[in-house]
Amino acid sequence: TYTAGGYYVANPPGSKVLFVCLNSILFSQRWLENTANEGDDIALRQLDWLELTLAEASKGNKKVWLVTHIPPGADIFTTVSTYMDKSGDISNAASFWKEEYQECFLEITKRYDHVIEAVFSGHTHMDEYRLLLENDGAAYKATIVTPSVSPVFGNDPAFKVVTMDRENWELLDYHSVAYHLGSAFPEFSTYYVFSEAYSTEMPLELSLISLFPNLATDTLSQQAYARFYYSGHNAADNINATNWPAYWCGIGKMVQEEYIECVNSYRLGDTSTPTTLDNPFTQNQ
Template sequence: MAENGGNSSARYGISRRDFVKYTTGTVACLYLGALTTACGSSTRNSDFPVVVFSDVHFNPLYDGTLFQALVAADAGGWDAVFKTSVITSPSAWGKDSNYPLLEVALASLKAALEASPFVIFTGDILGHGLPQLFYYHLNGTTNPRDASDTAAMQAFTDKAVTFLSNTQDLFYTTFLTGIGDRQAFQRTFTSGGYYSVEPPGTDLMVIGMNTIIFSPLVAPIPGANDDAVAEQLDWLDSRLAAATVAGKKVWLLMHAPPGADLGTTAQPANLDADGHISTATMMWVPQYQTRFLQILANYPGVISLTLAGHTHMDEYRVLPSSDTVEITPAIAPYFGNNPAFKVFTISGRSLKPVDYSSFNCDLAAASSTFSRYYTFSGAYSLTGDLDASLARLTPALVTNSADQALYRGHYYSGHNAPASVSDTLVNPITDKNWPIYWSGIEHMGQQELIPSVNAY
């Protein structure tokens, strides 16, 4: 149910070089505005909030009547163009984010930042199939007629990215506030879309990975990304080794998480009468995942926070190394979820999460804002180190019916059943497919997942 390589070079019809440029929208980004304050020596023992959002999937062509005006305007003029639209309600379930939803989301994120101007974005800026939609408005088909059509699409896509974030130079100067080794950042970010930064005055290294290229659906042919992935994993190994030597904790940011694509695996056609499965759709190429997990196992206790997105759902994964991947729900309601984001509470002493609150925009209530949906510690009566709490919660999701009901409701950020024809991308969690969602928390490999599901 996660995106099938929506930013791949094969689908965009762009060169490998431009692929890096346009897939920066899938890379996890960090704004460090308050990090040195929050983690500095004066407040080292204090807890501080971290706002995390993901999967905006902004569709600038949600109103086709604006096409010509958007093409004619530069990115700085798009805001004025969007305000002329007659569409003023946030996107419905099954749709990417429109401008009204983007406005609501950004205002709500800003309000959540009152305590600390610090935000993490775990990837996916652009809407699904944006190039094809652009070509449709340009020439009536979903394909370019010639090189000029492709160039026009690239220019439009570039403006869309610029409207929200811009490319590597702005990312370095605005999101990372120009700290760290600029040459080292540019070398890895422009070649592969990954980076690391060590905020001054902290005991922290932030590592941003480009895991979208780990997907079997991104490479134009099997094995095409082997060298790029191997290079990135070598780099990850070296950065974790450097953090270990320096006595630093690591925040690991990525877009696509390891493990199974649970929503796709849980499609009714894949289940027999007893809810058993014979195969599972995996997020990553198996050998990439195997090496990644081996690397993490070599550095126990170094990673204090791991964040991902991509699935659009409120979930988590517990890796064999005991590192927990917190998966942030999406702003876009594309898969039938309510738009949502999270605010984590981080321990200043350990730089680990101790709690979080989820904020959602309840589309069923025609909401025009994000409100606090639930707080983890209050919902599940678990406090302290969040990774440890989630490890305790996992078996309780089988034995405690109340906890399971909460988790199943939270998964779609409060919207766990189809409501209309436009809601067709929703795959509700049922008693029959629940074993897939539960087993996927801890079983990262296909050969471990399938027996767990079938023995539930």
């Protein structure tokens, strides 16, 4: 499968999970525009392979760590820079994946949620996460997005180190290791520990799920998330009270229409997207 499309399964010695590694570039908008071969949809073949792989893991009572490069959901950077007006409303939203591939992926992962122990992504260069939701809005899986060591999008170089349970490989916590470019003598060092920063003792996935609604209204959590997002590189107004809804909704709204509605209704006091404080980011530097 690697030679067919760059996706594969790894089962290294001593591992208690299967590493299912997807080539999510095949799902991206850019891939379709520039390099897709008519009549040979390799992206759909990869999704068929994913479903078969997860089904076999389920039959064998095995757990999976699912690894992708590009996460599902909104391209927040492009959305904010291209479609957001001065009031914070957006006229459109950029998505990382083509809709049909994302819809299929979400259905498969929802069906085999019991098999998937963790999901990891990158690509955005930022310290963030995404939630995969049921139709009723309940989260069934968190996607951990690790930041990049490349500062090309204004972030400080950084990465995440996860802590896991050795018995079942459940993720317990993580800490961020960052290289602060603004320091006189920069070096890679621990920037923050997730459980300490957000005052949680639950396993990581449950903590990430519970953090999402808190980020809608809790000022201190909002400030922390905004600060960590760029791994400590606090350029003026990277995240502010105007554009914050685009970042918050990007955590839990993977479908384009739902994301746009979430961003544009955030300040209206909708019960599913609680209103934020006037300017929670004045102290985030």
